[in-house]
Amino acid sequence: xxKLELQKTANEIRKGIVTAVHSAKAGHPGGSLSAADLFTYLxxxxxxxxxxxxxxxxxxxxxxxxxxxxxxxxxxxxxxxYFPVEDLVTLRHIGSYLQGHPDMxxxxxxxxxxxxxxxxxxxxxxxxLSAKMSGEDYRVYTLLGDGEIQEGQVWEAxxxxxxxxLDNLVVIVDNNGLQIDGAIDDVCSPxxxxxxxxxxxxxxxxxxxxxxxxxLAAAFAEAKATKGMPTAxxxxxxxxxxxxxxxxxxxxxxxxxxxxxxxxxxxxxxxxGEALCQK
Amino acid sequence: MSEVKKIATRESYGNALVELGQEHENLVVLDADLAAATKxxxxxxAFPDRHIxxxxxxxxxxxxxxxxxxxxxxxxASTFAMFxxxxxxxQVRNSIGYPHLxxxxxxxxxxxxxxxxxxxxxxxxxxxxMRSIPGMVVINPSDDVEAxxxxxxxxxxxxxxxxxxxxxxxxxxxxxxxxxxEIGKGVTLREGKDLTIVATGLCVSASLEAAEKLAAxxxxxxxxxxxxxxxxxxxxIIAAAKExxxxxxVEEHSVIGGLGSAVxxxxxxxxxxxxxxxxxxDVFGESGPAVxxxxxxxxxxxxxxxxxxxxxK
Numbered sequence: 001x002x003k004l005e006l007q008k009t010a011n012e013i014r015k016g017i018v019t020a021v022h023s024a025k026a027g028h029p030g031g032s033l034s035a036a037d038l039f040t041y042l043x044x045x046x047x048x049x050x051x052x053x054x055x056x057x058x059x060x061x062x063x064x065x066x067x068x069x070x071x072x073x074x075x076x077x078x079x080x081x082y083f084p085v086e087d088l089v090t091l092r093h094i095g096s097y098l099q100g101h102p103d104m105x106x107x108x109x110x111x112x113x114x115x116x117x118x119x120x121x122x123x124x125x126x127x128x129l130s131a132k133m134s135g136e137d138y139r140v141y142t143l144l145g146d147g148e149i150q151e152g153q154v155w156e157a158x159x160x161x162x163x164x165x166l167d168n169l170v171v172i173v174d175n176n177g178l179q180i181d182g183a184i185d186d187v188c189s190p191x192x193x194x195x196x197x198x199x200x201x202x203x204x205x206x207x208x209x210x211x212x213x214x215x216l217a218a219a220f221a222e223a224k225a226t227k228g229m230p231t232a233x234x235x236x237x238x239x240x241x242x243x244x245x246x247x248x249x250x251x252x253x254x255x256x257x258x259x260x261x262x263x264x265x266x267x268x269x270x271x272x273g274e275a276l277c278q279k
Numbered sequence: 280m281s282e283v284k285k286i287a288t289r290e291s292y293g294n295a296l297v298e299l300g301q302e303h304e305n306l307v308v309l310d311a312d313l314a315a316a317t318k319x320x321x322x323x324x325a326f327p328d329r330h331i332x333x334x335x336x337x338x339x340x341x342x343x344x345x346x347x348x349x350x351x352x353x354x355x356a357s358t359f360a361m362f363x364x365x366x367x368x369x370q371v372r373n374s375i376g377y378p379h380l381x382x383x384x385x386x387x388x389x390x391x392x393x394x395x396x397x398x399x400x401x402x403x404x405x406x407x408x409m410r411s412i413p414g415m416v417v418i419n420p421s422d423d424v425e426a427x428x429x430x431x432x433x434x435x436x437x438x439x440x441x442x443x444x445x446x447x448x449x450x451x452x453x454x455x456x457x458x459x460x461e462i463g464k465g466v467t468l469r470e471g472k473d474l475t476i477v478a479t480g481l482c483v484s485a486s487l488e489a490a491e492k493l494a495a496x497x498x499x500x501x502x503x504x505x506x507x508x509x510x511x512x513x514x515x516i517i518a519a520a521k522e523x524x525x526x527x528x529v530e531e532h533s534v535i536g537g538l539g540s541a542v543x544x545x546x547x548x549x550x551x552x553x554x555x556x557x558x559x560x561d562v563f564g565e566s567g568p569a570v571x572x573x574x575x576x577x578x579x580x581x582x583x584x585x586x587x588x589x590x591x592k
Contacts, residue, residue, distance in 0.1 A: 063346075104349075104378050112349060113378040119370055122339045126346020126354075133307070133328065133352075153370075156339035163334075 001044050004279055006213045009079060010040040011273045014242045015266065016075030016088050022262040024071075024092035027100070030252040031145060032072030034176040034211070034237040039076040041216045042141055051081040054108045060138050061127045063112040065120025065154075066145035066174065067101040068254070073110070074098055082109035118151025120144070121171060125157045128169040128230075139224075143172045147179030149190045155200065161230045162201030169230040170223045171202070174210065176239035178250045197232035210235025244268050284423075285448035288480075289387040291426035292444050293318030296355060296385075297325050298427075299434050306434065309344055309356045311337045316446075317357040317387045337362040341370035341382075348380040353434060356382060360389035360443060364405035375439050376412040383433045384409075384441045389419075390531035391559060391576055392447040392481060394569035401564035407536025409441040410509040416462060417509040419443040419530075419538075421483035424453035425506055428460030436462060443480065445531075447569040450484045465512035467519075471499035474591055475519040476583075478529040479505045479538045482557075485573075486529050488580035493587060500527075500587070508538055513545045520552040527555045527587055531578055534558040555590040557583060 001009070013036050021027035043049065047060040064073050071091060078085040090096035097106040101115025111127070114120040124142035131138050144154065161169055173193055181187045190196070194204045203226045205219045216235070223231035239253070240246025243265040257265055300306050300322055307329045314320040314332065323330035333340040337358050344354040356363070363386040364371070375382045386405060393401045409417045418433065418440065420426035426444060433440040452468070468483070469490055478486035483504045490500040501523055503515060520526050526546065528539035539556030546552045559576060573579045577586060 057351075061349075112346070113373070116369060116373045119338075119342050119374045122342020122370070123346035123349070123374055125339075126343035126348075127350055128346075129331070129343065130347045130350040130352055134350075153336075153338045153342070156334075156336035157342065160333055160336070160339060160343065 003213045004276065006040055006044060008273065008276050009044055010037050011242070011269055011276060013040055013072070013075045013079050015269050016078060016085060017071045018243060018257065018262065018265045018269065020071045020075060020088040020091040021256045023089040025256050026092055027071050027256055028068040028254045029071065029256070030178065030239040030246060031066060031069040031174060031176060033241045033243060033246065034239045035069055035072050035143060035174045036241065037211045037213060038143065038172060038174065038216065038235065039072050041213060041220070043076050043080045046220050047141065048138065051109065054082060058136060058138050061111045061124070061140045063120040063124040063140070063142040064102050064114050065124070065142050066117065066148050067115030067120060070100065070102050073102060074107070077109040117145070117148040118153035121154055121157040124169060125161050125166065128161070128166040129164060131168055132164070132166065139168045139170065141170045141172065143174060145179070146173055146175045146177065146184050146190060146193065147187070149173060149193065150188055158197065158200040158202065165228050166230045167227050170233060171230065172233045172235060174237055175234055176237045178239045178253060180253050182250055193234050197234070201229055202232040203229050205231060205233045207233055207235035210237040211241050242269055242272060283450040285450050286423040287446055287448045288420055288423065288426040288444040289318045289446060291423040292385050292387065292430060292442070293321040295427040295430035296322040299431060300326050300329065303353070303434065305352050307331060307347060307352050307354050309333055309340050309354055311335055311340045311358045311362065313358055317385060319357045319385070337367045338370045341367045342374050344382045345374040345380050348382045354382050355385050357385040357387065359400060360386035360402035360405040361400055364408045364441070365402060368408055372412050376415055379414050379438055381437055382439050385444065386441060387444040388446045389443045390445060390481065391564040391572045392445055392531060392569040394446065394572060395566050397566035398563035403533040403559045403564065404536070405443060406508055406532050406538065407540070410541065414438060415509065416440040416507065417443070418462065418507050419480040420506050421480055421504055422449050422451045422453050424451060424458060425460060429506065432460055432462050445481050447481065449481050452484050452487065463507045463510045463512055465515040466504040466506070467501065467515070468504050469500065469502035471501040472523055473499045474525040474527060474587070475501040475503060475523045476527045476529060476587070477503045477505055477516060477538065477542055479508060481531050482529040482578055485578065485580045485583055489583035489587060492580065492584045498591065505538060508541055511541050511545060513549065516542055516545055517550045520546050520550045525553050525591060527557060527590060529557045529578070529583055532558050534560055555586065557586055
């Protein structure tokens with residue numbers, strides 16, 4: 001997929017995120033939107049996957065350690081063909097398979113149940129270790145929030161991954177700078193994030209703009225070329241990216257737009273889509 | 280009386296893993312720097328490439344086990360009961376229980392028979408914690424024979440299993456030729472009409488001994504070994520309660536939430552019966568030799584005998 005196609009796809013994924021969260025009347029749009037380009041890049045460009053065979057043994061794996069941004073993952077999986085886009089409006093509704101946080105038992109394409117912060121990365125490490133033990137060459141990707149890395153388990157898992165030299169593992173940190181209670185460096189600063197992962201024996205790649213596909217492509221190419229150690233990609237992103245009133249606004253970490261706000265958000269995204277079509 | 284063979288069930292755990300490891304390539308063992316104590320060191324020696332030491336990080340170990348299981352490996356995550364069920368409770372619940380992953384948890388050093396290490400390491404709450412997780416199988420074997428059979432059954436079973444083992448050498452009581460282990464099936468070890476003693480783990484042999492002392496007083500106790508606390512063999516317990524009336528539960532675990540609670544949950548609803556729960560009475564343990572502690576906390580044959588006598592008076 002070329003850059004323009006990726007941008008168009010990401011915009012459709014953003015529409016799905018906003019639509020799902022609006023319908024659910026709850027959920028986490030901010031961190032879903034900040035990572036929408038990353039989700040798009042992984043599922044439409046980077047990963048070896050097959051929506052028709054979600055459990056094929058040699059597939060690359062993805063674990064959404066920051067599980068509350070499930071709307072971002074679900075919208076991506078739907079766009080990729082794992083399940084109907086129309087189902088996104090059932091998010092968080094009683095009886096729906098689209099649970100508030102990723103549920104591997106019921107959602108095609110979800111490789112690990114997650115949502116309790118700090119736990120997904122350990123499961124991803126287990127998957128990467130399994131590939132090494134069996135001599136398989138699939139790769140494992142996991143996305144963490146920058147607030148999430150306040151959890152101690154993240155560093156237990158990182159220490160192990162570095163120790164075991166799991167070069168088939170890519171840990172991505174969505175550094176949008178905000179968590180529920182405020183700015184991450186006001187709440188309990190995890191900075192410097194890059195130096196921490198370096199100290200845990202990771203190859204670290206800083207991405208200045210994680211909402212830019214050229215920069216994502218360069219980072220993942222570098223990760224793939226890295227041998228003998230796991231890679232951490234620390235990407236700066238904009239929380240709420242693409243929806244004017246949500247951007248960099250902590251209030252949209254975990255809140256749903258009302259009908260009026262939903263209309264404004266969809267109009268924002270429609271304009272982005274139209275502009276992309278002019279290119 | 281000839282000397283009874285004694286072996287700690289943690290030893291049985293390590294030995295069973297080696298036997299199973301020879302048959303099954305996909306079996307892997309995880310530890311958190313306690314391989315020497317959990318007795319998985321024998322597995323490590325036999326299959327170094329399939330032993331994963333996670334260092335002192337139990338929560339991460341449970342998550343790694345979860346990840347391994349999604350790729351078809353059958354991980355046995357091993358540490359002390361305190362850290363497996365206690366420290367890593369939420370990882371076990373959310374990363375293993377909720378997705379119902381095929382992870383086996385080998386929890387050694389359960390109960391006050393840990394001995395000298397004292398209260399911080401004597402886990403009397405693990406059965407309560409683990410049986411509250413939907414879909415979790417909870418097994419507390421009574422001796423070497425049962426522990427090895429339980430490890431094999433856990434491997435064959437598809438889904439999460441919590442296996443509880445002890446540090447103290449326990450008498451071998453299940454070495455009869457027709458012994459059969461089935462998850463969820465209790466075993467009647469002694470017939471009796473006057474009351475039923477339902478015991479688990481280390482307390483099964485002491486309960487049998489107590490039953491012999493009671494018999495000398497003319498009281499005939501039925502003794503049931505419940506190795507699987509979840510799913511509980513309700514049929515067997517209800518039938519026994521209806522047959523004998525009074526029921527006594529015995530476990531090396533808190534009287535809150537363990538076998539006694541499981542039995543009461545069942546009987547209060549389906550066959551109301553007076554139940555005496557013998558266990559650790561809502562207190563922390565303490566340091567001391569294991570045998571002395573069991574005596575002090577009334578979990579040896581003499582203690583069980585005294586409590587039952589008072590109960591049936």
